Amino acid sequence: MNCQRCNKNLIDYHYQELDPATYEDMAEHLTGCGDCALEYCRLDVEFRGVIDNTRVRPSDDLHRKLRNRVAAEFAPSWKNKLAQLFTIPIPVYQTALLLVVSLTLAFFLSSERRAPHSVSGDLTAQHASTHAPAVILENYDANRLIIVDNDQL
Amino acid sequence: MQRDTELLQQIRLGEMGAFDVLYERYAVRLLSYIHRFVGDRAAAEDLVQEVFLAVLKDQSFDCTKEGFARWVFTVARNRALNYQRDKKRNATKLKEFQTLARPIESSPATPRQGLSKGITQALSKLSPKHQDTLVLKQFGEFSYREIAEIQGVAEGTVKSRFHFAVRQLRQSLTTRGDNA
Secondary structure (H helix, E strand, O other): OOHHHHHHHHHHHHOOOOOHHHHHHHHHHHHHOHHHHHHHHHHHHHHHHHHHHHOOOOOHHHHHHHHHHHHHHOOOOHHHHHHHHOOOOHHHHHHHHHHHHHHHHHHHHHHHHHHHHHOOHHHHHHHHHHOOOOOOOOOOOHHHOOOOOOOOO | OOOHHHHHHHHHOOOHHHHHHHHHHHHHHHHHHHHHHHOOHHHHHHHHHHHHHHHHHOOOOOOOOOOHHHHHHHHHHHHHHHHHHHHHHHOOOHHHHHHHHOOOOOOOOOOOHHHHHHHHHHHHHOOHHHHHHHHHHHHHOOOHHHHHHHHOOOHHHHHHHHHHHHHHHHHHHHHHHHHO
16 A cells, blocks of 8 residues: 555544545554555544534533433333333343242142042041040031930930 | 434433433533534533433434434534524624624633634634534534535545545644734
8 A cells, every 4th residue: 555545544543434445454454654654643533623623522410411301201000000011121031930830849848748648538437446426516506516415426 | 332323312211320320421522513503601501401412312213222412413413403593594794694694602711712713713613514514523423424414415525525634624723823
């Protein structure tokens, strides 16, 4: 690359608008050529000057005002909250599903373990072992409960 | 770092932390860009508010695609041009036109005041199209292709406008330096 071509490409080089091959050539030329390197530095300073000179800092008031307006416009509603559920990443749902499944399993297993104690067949077995006649509980009324003495039987 | 489109979605769901991040990213760039058009700080700040709200409300932008910055600056450019047009239409006195054409006042004195003043003068000598291209490149940090999409012209046109603007700017600065 010669200085004339380098000078022509200097602006595009600064903004990385060149194709990779030309960009490499430019970089190589600028490393070896003092004049072009100096020209590039000047250009860089001028661009920085343009930015510094045209930059306008927003007032704090602008941020506050705009924030209030945005907050009023997009305040979370039930609709937004519902929509938010669908924006939660998939791993969160997977963890939640795993938790629900394991809790359900644990509940069923524990209820199965408790179940044999409540079976009425056990009572019959108890009666059979003591040879006592079974009490007939037909037409049972708790208000007129008859206390039966074992000796009378 | 969260992408602009992700922040946009969060803001729409009422997440104000996301708004603060997006504001931090765009406020200075947008305000500086609009200020070049309108030349009035208060009006520029009002327009920045309008642009932000319009962008946040407009559901037509596809958040799954890139190009949020390009979209924001396109909206900003259109609003600023409308503002300029309205202001011109409403102007009844020649004086007001002169105010519009006057170069924008530079910020308070700094050690680099000379260069600053020179750049302001050099910029004001450029045509609005060339100023727009230069400022979009500087503040928008867009490629030629992106600026072409914003301005609705060919990529080659943007490239030649930008090169012309830089050459003019440098020439003005050099002439000024020689005269000083």
